[in-house]
Amino acid sequence: MALHGRLLVRGVVDVPGDKSVSHRALILAALARGSSRIHGILRSEDIESTAHVLRTLGVDVPPLSERMTVGGRGLNGLLAPATNLNCGNSGTTVRLMMGVTAAQSFPCTFTGDVSLSRRPMRRVSAPLEAMGARVEFLNADDGLPLVMHGGRLSPIEWRLETASAQVKSAILLAGLCAGVPVLVHEPAPSRDHTERFLRAQGAAIRWGNGRIELDPGGSVAPLDVQVPGDPSAAAFFAALGALADDGAVTLRGVDLNPGRTGFVNVLRRMGADITVENGIESGPEPIGDLIARPGILRATSIGPDEVPSLIDELPVLACVAARADGETAITGAAELRVKESDRIASVVANLRAIGVLADELPDGMRVVGTRAPLKGLIRTHGDHRVAMAFGILGSSAATELAIDDPACVSVSYPHFWRDLAGVTA
Numbered sequence: 178m179a180l181h182g183r184l185l186v187r188g189v190v191d192v193p194g195d196k197s198v199s200h201r202a203l204i205l206a207a208l209a210r211g212s213s214r215i216h217g218i219l220r221s222e223d224i225e226s227t228a229h230v231l232r233t234l235g236v237d238v239p240p241l242s243e244r245m246t247v248g249g250r251g252l253n254g255l256l257a258p259a260t261n262l263n264c265g266n267s268g269t270t271v272r273l274m275m276g277v278t279a280a281q282s283f284p285c286t287f288t289g290d291v292s293l294s295r296r297p298m299r300r301v302s303a304p305l306e307a308m309g310a311r312v313e314f315l316n317a318d319d320g321l322p323l324v325m326h327g328g329r330l331s332p333i334e335w336r337l338e339t340a341s342a343q344v345k346s347a348i349l350l351a352g353l354c355a356g357v358p359v360l361v362h363e364p365a366p367s368r369d370h371t372e373r374f375l376r377a378q379g380a381a382i383r384w385g386n387g388r389i390e391l392d393p394g395g396s397v398a399p400l401d402v403q404v405p406g407d408p409s410a411a412a413f414f415a416a417l418g419a420l421a422d423d424g425a426v427t428l429r430g431v432d433l434n435p436g437r438t439g440f441v442n443v444l445r446r447m448g449a450d451i452t453v454e455n456g457i458e459s460g461p462e463p464i465g466d467l468i469a470r471p472g473i474l475r476a477t478s479i480g481p482d483e484v485p486s487l488i489d490e491l492p493v494l495a496c497v498a499a500r501a502d503g504e505t506a507i508t509g510a511a512e513l514r515v516k517e518s519d520r521i522a523s524v525v526a527n528l529r530a531i532g533v534l535a536d537e538l539p540d541g542m543r544v545v546g547t548r549a550p551l552k553g554l555i556r557t558h559g560d561h562r563v564a565m566a567f568g569i570l571g572s573s574a575a576t577e578l579a580i581d582d583p584a585c586v587s588v589s590y591p592h593f594w595r596d597l598a599g600v601t602a
């Protein structure tokens with residue numbers, strides 16, 4: 178990326194299908210009675226991991242394609258796997274499938290790549306063990322590989338210490354497959370895609386005011402779903418529009434679930450001009466187009482209440498803060514330390530390496546914006562969102578960044594660099 182004089186953005190990005198919705202569409206289609214149609218699924222390495230795990234459990238999942246049909250096996254139809262369940266880099270795959278397999282009568286061994294193997298899994302095993310499953314951690318005292326010894330489960334009421342859609346979903350899926358009621362309390366609202374899917378499939382589920390209650394019946398209906406565009410992918414281009422000197426970028430068909438769009442509020446607060454057009458409720462999720470235009474950027478504070486709605490967007494918001502006037506503080510985001518990399522450490526180290534004043538906090542970071550030229554090498558630690566965040570910053574005026582591993586974006590957004598070139602050329 179060269180030292181640009183000015184950044185002009187122009188054009189439309191059809192962001193890829195939402196990653197969280199794509200995982201759930203495959204898993205819930207696999208558990209439905211009958212064939213489900215899925216349109217617009219994300220084709221990326223993380224979703225390949227979920228497809229691979231389901232195939233290993235006997236589910237008829239064809240190659241990922243724009244329009245695909247998945248043959249469901251019902252809630253009790255999965256088969257004992259002949260091999261380990263390799264989840265690659267995907268936390269959502271392992272955590273949601275731990276919930277599903279906790280209710281099966283056969284053991285399953287979960288493995289993953291180096292990054293995934295280091296990520297905490299006791300937060301998932303604890304409620305599943307309280308329901309009656311047994312989880313054997315083979316190497317460390319947390320993380321992968323682990324063996325899930327599933328079986329008959331009991332109803333559970335569980336209080337999450339930290340808002341986590343993955344843990345909540347694991348408990349809901351365990352209750353669903355075992356046919357036992359579950360009640361989950363969450364300290365702040367996390368993304369509710371699993372709940373929306375289950376409601377659309379006819380399950381007796383209620384949620385609101387920090388409570389999620391499922392009273393499972395004996396089956397769930399098949400799906401006919403259009404996967405909306407991924408707000409976490411759109412956020413990179415919204416940030417690009419905010420950082421630009423002129424122009425506008427349109428992001429089409431984005432999931433506008435309020436549990437995912439915290440970044441829109443933050444970018445607006447920072448001075449960017451973000452508008453929503455063509456908003457509709459289509460299927461389980463609300464969708465619409467986002468149009469992002471530049472503004473005079475100023476620093477902001479992002480606190481614990483907002484964090485669950487923008488947790489995956491914090492790396493790119495920190496990169497926008499690097500070009501905003503004043504000091505931005507992010508707090509209440511200790512969860513960033515256990516993502517695909519320690520995102521507090523990796524974002525701050527990269528910002529400092531290119532000339533931005535930034536500091537780690539135990540649960541967040543401080544970033545002081547600058548207009549000075551920024552230059553240097555970005556170390557991604559194999560983390561897709563770090564690569565894309567700095568890819569966006571690297572496109573802004575007076576910035577020249579090299580990314581050590583640009584290919585790592587393929588876990589969530591294989592065409593990211595092509596799409597970025599398309600709106601900045």
Ligand code: S3P
Pocket residue numbers: 196197198269340341342343344346367368488489512
């Ligand atoms: C996800 C939930 C979030 C998010 C992750 C995807 C999901 O993780 O960071 O990228 O699809 O449920 P947590 O549940 O750990 O907060």
